Amino acid sequence: MxxxxxxxxxxxxxxxxxxxxxxxSTLQHSEGRLLIGESLQEPGDxxxxxxxxxxxxxxxxxxTDSLGIFxxxxxxxxxxxxxxxxMPEGMSFEEAAAFLVNYITAYMILFDFGNLRPNQSVLIHxxxxxxxxxAIQLCKTVENVTIFGTASASKHDSLRESGVTHPIDxxxxxxxxxxxxxxxxxxxxxxxxxxGSDTSKAFNLLKPMGKLITYGVANLLTGQRKNLMAMxxxxxxxxSINALQLLxxxxxxxxxxxxxxxxESDLIAGVVAKLVSLYNQGKIKPKIDSVWPFEQVSSLxxxxxxxxxxxxxxxxxxxxxxxADAGEEEYWESCPSS
Amino acid sequence: MxxxxxxxxxxxxxxxxxxxxxxxSTLQHSEGRLLIGESLQEPGDxxxxxxxxxxxxxxxxxxTDSLGIFxxxxxxxxxxxxxxxxMPEGMSFEEAAAFLVNYITAYMILFDFGNLRPNQSVLIHxxxxxxxxxAIQLCKTVENVTIFGTASASKHDSLRESGVTHPIDxxxxxxxxxxxxxxxxxxxxxxxxxxGSDTSKAFNLLKPMGKLITYGVANLLTGQRKNLMAMxxxxxxxxSINALQLLxxxxxxxxxxxxxxxxESDLIAGVVAKLVSLYNQGKIKPKIDSVWPFEQVSSLxxxxxxxxxxxxxxxxxxxxxxxADAGEEEYWESCPSS
Numbered sequence: 001m002x003x004x005x006x007x008x009x010x011x012x013x014x015x016x017x018x019x020x021x022x023x024x025s026t027l028q029h030s031e032g033r034l035l036i037g038e039s040l041q042e043p044g045d046x047x048x049x050x051x052x053x054x055x056x057x058x059x060x061x062x063x064t065d066s067l068g069i070f071x072x073x074x075x076x077x078x079x080x081x082x083x084x085x086x087m088p089e090g091m092s093f094e095e096a097a098a099f100l101v102n103y104i105t106a107y108m109i110l111f112d113f114g115n116l117r118p119n120q121s122v123l124i125h126x127x128x129x130x131x132x133x134x135a136i137q138l139c140k141t142v143e144n145v146t147i148f149g150t151a152s153a154s155k156h157d158s159l160r161e162s163g164v165t166h167p168i169d170x171x172x173x174x175x176x177x178x179x180x181x182x183x184x185x186x187x188x189x190x191x192x193x194x195x196g197s198d199t200s201k202a203f204n205l206l207k208p209m210g211k212l213i214t215y216g217v218a219n220l221l222t223g224q225r226k227n228l229m230a231m232x233x234x235x236x237x238x239x240s241i242n243a244l245q246l247l248x249x250x251x252x253x254x255x256x257x258x259x260x261x262x263x264e265s266d267l268i269a270g271v272v273a274k275l276v277s278l279y280n281q282g283k284i285k286p287k288i289d290s291v292w293p294f295e296q297v298s299s300l301x302x303x304x305x306x307x308x309x310x311x312x313x314x315x316x317x318x319x320x321x322x323x324a325d326a327g328e329e330e331y332w333e334s335c336p337s338s
Numbered sequence: 339m340x341x342x343x344x345x346x347x348x349x350x351x352x353x354x355x356x357x358x359x360x361x362x363s364t365l366q367h368s369e370g371r372l373l374i375g376e377s378l379q380e381p382g383d384x385x386x387x388x389x390x391x392x393x394x395x396x397x398x399x400x401x402t403d404s405l406g407i408f409x410x411x412x413x414x415x416x417x418x419x420x421x422x423x424x425m426p427e428g429m430s431f432e433e434a435a436a437f438l439v440n441y442i443t444a445y446m447i448l449f450d451f452g453n454l455r456p457n458q459s460v461l462i463h464x465x466x467x468x469x470x471x472x473a474i475q476l477c478k479t480v481e482n483v484t485i486f487g488t489a490s491a492s493k494h495d496s497l498r499e500s501g502v503t504h505p506i507d508x509x510x511x512x513x514x515x516x517x518x519x520x521x522x523x524x525x526x527x528x529x530x531x532x533x534g535s536d537t538s539k540a541f542n543l544l545k546p547m548g549k550l551i552t553y554g555v556a557n558l559l560t561g562q563r564k565n566l567m568a569m570x571x572x573x574x575x576x577x578s579i580n581a582l583q584l585l586x587x588x589x590x591x592x593x594x595x596x597x598x599x600x601x602e603s604d605l606i607a608g609v610v611a612k613l614v615s616l617y618n619q620g621k622i623k624p625k626i627d628s629v630w631p632f633e634q635v636s637s638l639x640x641x642x643x644x645x646x647x648x649x650x651x652x653x654x655x656x657x658x659x660x661x662a663d664a665g666e667e668e669y670w671e672s673c674p675s676s
Contacts, residue, residue, distance in 0.1 A: 108547065112453060112547050113453075113547070113549075113590050115450060115451075115453040192581075195581055195582070195585075199581045208598070208599055208601075208602050208605070209446065209450055209451070209602075209605065211451075211590075211592075214581045214584060214585055215585065216585075217581075217582065217585070238580050238581050238582055239580060239581040240578065240579070240580035240581070241578070241579065241580075241591075242576050242577060242578035242579075243530075243533055243537045243552045243555075243576050243577040243578070243591075243593065244533070244555065244576055245593070246552060246591060246592070246593030247533075247552055247553070247554075247555070247593040247594070247595050248593065248595060248598060249593055249598075250593065250594055250595060250598055250599060251592070251593060252451050252549075252590050252591070252592035252593075253579075253581075253584060253590070253591050253592075254549075254584070254589070254590035254591075255581065255583070255584030255585040255586065255587055255588065255589060255590075256585070256588055257585050257586060257588060260546070260586060260587075260588055261546055261588060263546075264546050264547075267546070267547065
């Protein structure tokens with residue numbers, strides 16, 4: 001079994017790691033939800049077979065070697081105990097898989113960097129996506145927030161139902177013009193997962209004391225034309241600013257990437273506690289479009305309302321404890337250290 | 339009499355301007371405190387002789403013409419009514435002169451951009467200055483905030499009394515090293531009035547989710563060697579960042595300049611209301627080092643604890659209503675429209 005390493009809150013190597021086995025035998029996801037295994041060195045707060053949700057779900061399907069990164073599907077991994085969280089009562093497997101990364105991201109960019117307060121306005125790009133959906137629900141927990149959300153027209157009815165005040169079809173309209181028509185002075189916060197020239201547009205759309213939070217470069221990776229020229233253009237057009245320019249604008253530019261937050265377990269744990277509380281109050285709820293068996297991914301439709309989930313079959317690859325396919329009891333009994 | 343023009347909250351020309359006459363006959367300051375005059379076009383909320391404090395006190399001593407800006411001492415000016423605020427009960431003339439610009443700045447950079455919360459840490463440069471003093475007092479209104487403050491050693495005792503947890507003598511020590519000794523991971527917020535290479539140091543000193551707020555370029559204007567070479571160096575070394583770099587840091591960079599906020603009267607009025615409330619609760623109080631007659635400015639000492647105030651004598655320059663030196667009653671009686 002591969003260990004992915006672990007770092008504790010103070011930045012030194014952690015002695016608290018746990019083995020996790022993927023999902024239930026009936027439904028297994030590429031992201032997230034797992035049954036807990038044994039504690040490798042120190043007993044954690046979890047018991048064997050508690051249901052937990054690991055923070056960096058991608059870790060569950062990747063191992064690294066000295067030459068680079070190989071992406072593999074694994075049955076069992078070791079993760080830092082402080083990067084796992086007990087699933088709330090009543091949360092489904094699919095919700096758990098869609099919960100942590102999307103909602104932690106949306107929460108921290110809206111409430112920590114964005115400092116969202118009542119009566120403010122927010123522009124959310126890719127509003128029907130994972131972080132977009134989470135951000136909309138979190139905006140609705142604050143009084144009288146005006147939400148502009150970009151998405152293709154077929155999703156607008158659903159977005160309005162979710163609480164988006166002004167859905168904008170970015171494919172047929174200039175979203176900057178559309179926002180300015182409704183709010184000539186711009187908005188208080190822009191969440192920018194796009195990068196490239198869209199970051200500059202976002203900056204210009206901010207009101208005084210406005211915050212632009214960039215948390216992705218979707219334009220670099222996708223875009224309507226997937227070619228090197230488009231990627232180079234996105235790179236070339238990326239937003240850049242110096243301190244003197246910023247001084248004259250009364251604006252904030254923030255960068256966010258949860259993947260670089262692995263040493264901040266206390267910070268993340270605080271955010272997850274707040275999110276679980278909001279989930280238990282029924283104020284937030286991950287939106288799953290559909291669950292797809294891995295073999296059928298190629299027939300997956302291009303337009304989703306919420307997240308796609310991948311259901312991955314059990315594997316029989318080499319490694320310690322790989323014998324376990326029959327059932328949970330038998331699995332753990334077959335492990336040398338259990 | 340010169341009109342300095344006015345802009346209302348919605349960004350159009352304001353019809354609500356007021357005449358202000360400078361200070362009392364016994365004490366007059368280069369910054370701020372004035373007796374109100376008449377309402378030029380629309381009656382405001384103030385009455386003649388209410389005591390108000392105008393936002394942009396510098397406006398009171400400058401007029402512009404088509405060739406540029408001339409700095410003059412004036413007895414009487416016209417300012418936008420929505421940029422004036424009633425002085426709280428019990429506030430002295432000196433406090434009023436030191437109140438608005440410093441405390442609005444400190445409040446907005448700490449609580450709006452900085453999003454300061456309990457148990458966080460802040461680095462305040464020029465901690466004994468106007469904004470620095472205000473920022474320290476405002477930090478103390480939040481539970482368990484650790485304050486690092488740079489100032490020359492002679493001011494450290496006073497800073498400790500004010501609430502600075504760790505005063506640092508920037509002249510004899512490397513403040514970055516000193517902060518790291520105490521807090522290896524850095525701080526949550528840096529208030530940067532310095533610019534140049536200090537902005538880069540500030541950025542590097544931030545913890546994940548940390549906020550750097552630049553609100554001045556003191557290094558460009560002063561510094562220990564006042565020469566063109568030092569200015570060029572500050573300019574050359576100024577902090578610059580692009581969106582992709584920022585994305586990997588989980589940090590915010592914010593620029594603040596109250597002078598560009600003249601259209602944001604609602605925003606400013608909200609901040610002033612909170613500041614007046616804190617003043618009335620005794621939680622904040624401007625710190626005046628000393629009051630200096632204008633003629634004695636040349637003998638002013640170089641090291642202050644709090645603000646210097648300038649006391650300016652009455653003038654007898656040309657213009658409407660310039661006859662007024664004898665007393666307030668006679669002054670207003672001599673004005674054609676009173």
